Amino acid sequence: MNDRAAKRGVENAVPMDQEISTNWTENPDVAIVGAGSAGIAAARRLLASGLTVMVLEARHRIGGRTVTRRFKGHPVDLGAHWLHAGPINPLVKLGRLRGEPLRRAPVNGHFFVRGRPGTATERAALDRAFDRADRAMTQAAKAREDQPAADVLPPMGPQGRRVAAIHGLVSGRPLDEVSLHDFPSMEYSDNLFIAGGLGAYVGRLAHHLPVRLGTAVHGVDWSGEGVRLETSAGTLRARTVIVTAPMAVLQREAIRFAPALPHPVAEAINGFTQGVYEHVILHWPDSPFRGADRLASLTGTHRQPPGLLTRIDGTPFHFFELDQPTASSFDRRDAHAPYRYARAVLAEQFGHRAIRHLAAMHGTAWRHDPWSRASWAVVPPGLYAIRDSLKASVGERIWFAGEALSRAQWGTAGGAWEEGERAAGEIAAQLR
Numbered sequence: 001m002n003d004r005a006a007k008r009g010v011e012n013a014v015p016m017d018q019e020i021s022t023n024w025t026e027n028p029d030v031a032i033v034g035a036g037s038a039g040i041a042a043a044r045r046l047l048a049s050g051l052t053v054m055v056l057e058a059r060h061r062i063g064g065r066t067v068t069r070r071f072k073g074h075p076v077d078l079g080a081h082w083l084h085a086g087p088i089n090p091l092v093k094l095g096r097l098r099g100e101p102l103r104r105a106p107v108n109g110h111f112f113v114r115g116r117p118g119t120a121t122e123r124a125a126l127d128r129a130f131d132r133a134d135r136a137m138t139q140a141a142k143a144r145e146d147q148p149a150a151d152v153l154p155p156m157g158p159q160g161r162r163v164a165a166i167h168g169l170v171s172g173r174p175l176d177e178v179s180l181h182d183f184p185s186m187e188y189s190d191n192l193f194i195a196g197g198l199g200a201y202v203g204r205l206a207h208h209l210p211v212r213l214g215t216a217v218h219g220v221d222w223s224g225e226g227v228r229l230e231t232s233a234g235t236l237r238a239r240t241v242i243v244t245a246p247m248a249v250l251q252r253e254a255i256r257f258a259p260a261l262p263h264p265v266a267e268a269i270n271g272f273t274q275g276v277y278e279h280v281i282l283h284w285p286d287s288p289f290r291g292a293d294r295l296a297s298l299t300g301t302h303r304q305p306p307g308l309l310t311r312i313d314g315t316p317f318h319f320f321e322l323d324q325p326t327a328s329s330f331d332r333r334d335a336h337a338p339y340r341y342a343r344a345v346l347a348e349q350f351g352h353r354a355i356r357h358l359a360a361m362h363g364t365a366w367r368h369d370p371w372s373r374a375s376w377a378v379v380p381p382g383l384y385a386i387r388d389s390l391k392a393s394v395g396e397r398i399w400f401a402g403e404a405l406s407r408a409q410w411g412t413a414g415g416a417w418e419e420g421e422r423a424a425g426e427i428a429a430q431l432r
């Protein structure tokens with residue numbers, strides 16, 4: 001591991017596009033807890049409806065789990081990077097309207113077997129295994145009671161391990177811990193990227209919104225009229241509140257509700273498990289991959305990365321992705337263990353000579369960040385209804401929003417945006 005490069009990378013990293021308004025309205029119609037995708041979408045929608053809004057954000061930056069930083073002059077996303085499910089993703093639709101620099105994600109990835117390009121036959125075998133798995137899960141989800149997604153996977157021969165690993169990565173947990181009914185709802189087939197990073201784009205969408213940074217909400221009192229918010233900047237009042245804090249944060253009771261939330265709502269919040277997906281950001285100018293933005297399947301070796309995105313935006317930067325079991329295995333080890341792991345896996349595939357100019361720049365740890373605690377919320381088998389259980393308002397004063405509530409686009413910035421707009425639309429209709 002190149003420790004000095006990693007340290008330098010973090011030091012050079014600066015948040016991008018953070019122009020917000022400090023012109024706050026006291027006692028607004030709506031207080032919004034959290035300035036991530038859901039909170040920004042809600043604020044825009046409410047302001048467009050003529051209501052007054054104040055966004056309260058615990059961190060000293062906006063964007064939540066979307067954030068772009070510069071490494072060696074290049075913008076790199078530390079959180080969300082893909083615009084998934086293009087045809088239904090509201091951030092794609094809005095990006096097109098705004099003339100944002102969207103580009104399609106390539107569909108053909110690289111395929112290597114122990115350091116050599118795989119043959120057409122080997123590639124076709126993997127593609128067939130994916131098709132079989134997808135068909136089995138989609139059909140079973142239509143026909144059967146909820147159960148672990150892993151239980152309906154057909155036998156897939158030697159390819160089975162890779163298929164399960166990739167689905168486990170994008171689900172946030174191994175498939176035996178994921179609801180079958182949650183699995184097929186997300187369309188991965190039509191993806192886009194945005195030049196300059198998704199975090200920077202979400203930041204642009206927050207321009208001039210009234211956001212109070214460094215303002216953590218610790219309590220929501222809805223015992224009287226409206227809501228009273230206990231925050232690190234004192235007590236604030238509003239007529240209603242939208243809470244977009246991640247489920248894993250709410251589970252730790254970072255926000256106390258008085259009176260307590262109704263039992264079904266509290267139970268839904270506590271039903272989610274922590275989805276884990278972490279980037280190790282690699283700078284690898286002479287990597288064996290050609291072209292921009294292509295996923296690489298590295299097979300035939302003992303250890304295989306479930307996700308490797310190569311030459312992001314045509315730069316020397318690559319994402320080496322860590323799934324939940326791998327990331328968790330580093331939890332009691334030193335901070336550089338993920339970098340050593342990424343190097344060891346790539347050396348096993350391509351040899352030590354091929355990685356001599358590879359530098360690990362940064363490893364994310366969203367699962368330990370007190371304001372995220374996870375990459376996204378996962379629904380365990382048997383609890384598929386919990387996303388919907390959070391959609392109704394609590395006493396017509398508290399709404400929840402965020403990626404966890406989206407059924408069609410769970411775990412994504414687009415899903416969070418959609419849910420922020422939904423909650424805002426309901427409040428606008430009520431307050432009007």
Ligand SMILES: Cc1cc2nc3c(=O)[nH]c(=O)nc-3n(C[C@H](O)[C@H](O)[C@H](O)COP(=O)(O)OP(=O)(O)OC[C@H]3O[C@@H](n4cnc5c(N)ncnc54)[C@H](O)[C@@H]3O)c2cc1C
Pocket residue numbers: 033034035036037038039056057058059062063064065066078079080081082083084215216217218244245246249254255277278279364366371372374375376401402403404410411412413414416
């Ligand atoms: C490494 C990684 C990769 C990912 N890749 C993708 C991808 O490629 N594509 C994709 O679409 N999605 C991806 N995701 C998921 C995506 O980032 C999230 O689903 C989405 O950004 C969540 O938006 P949100 O508004 O629901 O929550 P957040 O973005 O987490 O926003 C919630 C905000 O609330 C704030 N907050 C929390 N508690 C409090 C409090 N008590 N008081 C005040 N503020 C509080 C937080 O600081 C945060 O800013 C990825 C996530 C990670 C971590």
